Amino acid sequence: MGVLMSKKQQVEKVQKCTAVVSAFQAGVRDRQAATKRAEELERGEGSAQPPANPEEKNSEEAEQEETDDSAGPSSSQQASAPTRDEYKVNREAWSRLRDGKGVEPEELDKSHQLTPPAFVRPKREADDDQPVEVELDKKEQPPSDEMCDVCEVWTADDLYPCRICTRVFHDGCVRELGYLRAEALQEMRNTAHSATGWSCYYCDNLNLLLTEEEMYSLMETFKQCKIIPESCLVSDELLQYRHFASKQQFDKDLTDEQEEEVLAQFAALDPEKKGHIEWPDFLYFESLAVLRKLRTENSLVRVLTAKERDTARSVFLGLGLDKDGTITRAECRQAQQSWFHNKDSQSCNVSISHVGPICESSPTSSGSERSKNDESRRMTWADFLRESAIYILAARPNSFAMHIRLPL
Incomplete structure (x- = not known):
């Protein structure tokens, strides 16, 4: 409470100082005007010409100057406004994409809005990929x-x-x-x-987790695929985008099975069945794909906040821990699904095994046989946190869309 009172006192002091300075400045201006008028009267200028005339003349000249100034810029602005606006539309959209989600609601009144914060993208440190110690019992x-x-x-x-x-x-x-x-x-x-x-x-906004280099790579892919920022995507556009990405990365088109998976992804990103994907959901989805591709598990653990780490502790301790403090991989998968419990009520009817980016390193893309063999594998707290980091990040958005493949 002491910090709050200190903040309030500072504000009051600033307000009082501002009022005193304003009053002082007003007094100085009045004193200068009175001194000047007295000097004019002493020189006899007041008898030759009424003091009101110079003031009226000055006021008329000032009004004329204001009229000229207001007329000039308005005419030039009217002439150049259409061209300038058309030129800026696409450039501003790409700029907002580079700085984050940047979607500005059209129905809000912009005249009284506060200044949005400046987003600073993270930078990867030299030890970013090194293991980070997170204590379980603390x-x-x-x-x-x-x-x-x-x-x-x-x-x-x-x-x-x-x-x-x-x-x-x-x-x-x-x-x-x-x-x-x-x-x-x-x-x-x-x-x-x-x-x-x-x-x-x-x-x-998961996109803000990307570095400048990672964001530049994603923007270049969008430009090559002619994806317009802040626009919605229908299923055909998503298929075309995936075909292009597959051609660029693997030099081959998508198979029929992969196309079906893309359509399942589309349904997962459109839980309300609108027939299109909202831009934020598409951007989050692609940002997660970049993180999975370019970041190590240790790097993703470093991104987690203290609240997220505490939630992970509670989930891990709530599982059937063995005497050595480990769990099975099957229990790990069950825990990973728990981060999306608030999305279950509005999720799509598509099987969760088909939800997520096309990625060869996906937990469920290697086949059911491998999954069965891994179910009995024991996992420590450190293993659990590393493998769960991407799922914890995927559960951050408020959207009910599913942005990542969930484990079976």
Whole structure:
């Protein structure tokens, strides 16, 4: 509470200083005007010409200058606005893609919005692929922040916490930022304090986990496939995109079986049966595919937050641990599905074994025989966390779409 009072006192001091400075400046201007008028009267200029005339003349000249200034820019802007707007549309879309999801709701009033935060993409350190030690018997239990991440004001129960990080938000501040539509705001109010929880706009956007180099590679693929940012994709467009990617990576077209899998992926990303994939879901899906392809399991463990690690501890300890503190691979798969329990009610009717990116390293792509042989394999806490990291990250988005293949 002491931190909050200190913050309030600082704000009050700044407001008082601002008021004093404004009053002082106003007094100085009045004093200068009075001194100048007195000097003019002493020189006798007041008798030759009424003091009102110079002031009226100056005011007329000022009004004329303002009229000229306002007329000039408006005419030039009107002439160049259509061309400039058309030129910027595509460039701005690619710029927003590079900086993150960047989808701006059209129905929101932009005139009174707050300035969106600047997203900084992560950089991979030299030891990024080295094993990281996460203790099983030491819970981290990070407390949520006390003040809104946007306005830095504390209002107790009016703050909505993120279930992934420690940030908290006012619904009004999130609305003014323009990152959530009306229905998403209502979902935040309904789920933020529930067992399901709510992911803030930082954690909900899996694309922000990519480095500049990884994002550049993904953008180049989109451009080559003529994918327009912030647009929806129908099934034919997704098939065309997958055919191109397969041709680029493996120099061969998709087989009939792979095409069926792509259509199953499309259904998993369209749980409401709209007939198209929303842009954020497609972007999250592709971002996860990049992470699975270019990052090691140790690197993905480093991305997990303290809250996610605590959840993983609870799940692991809730399984039937052996005397040596290990579990079977079958129990690991069961735990990996638990991260998507809040999506089960609205998931599509497609088998979960067909949900996820086409990837040869996928847990279920190697056949049922290998899966049966691995079911009895014992796993330690470190093994469990490494193999589960990608599933924990895939469960971050608030969307009910399934962005990754779930284990059987």
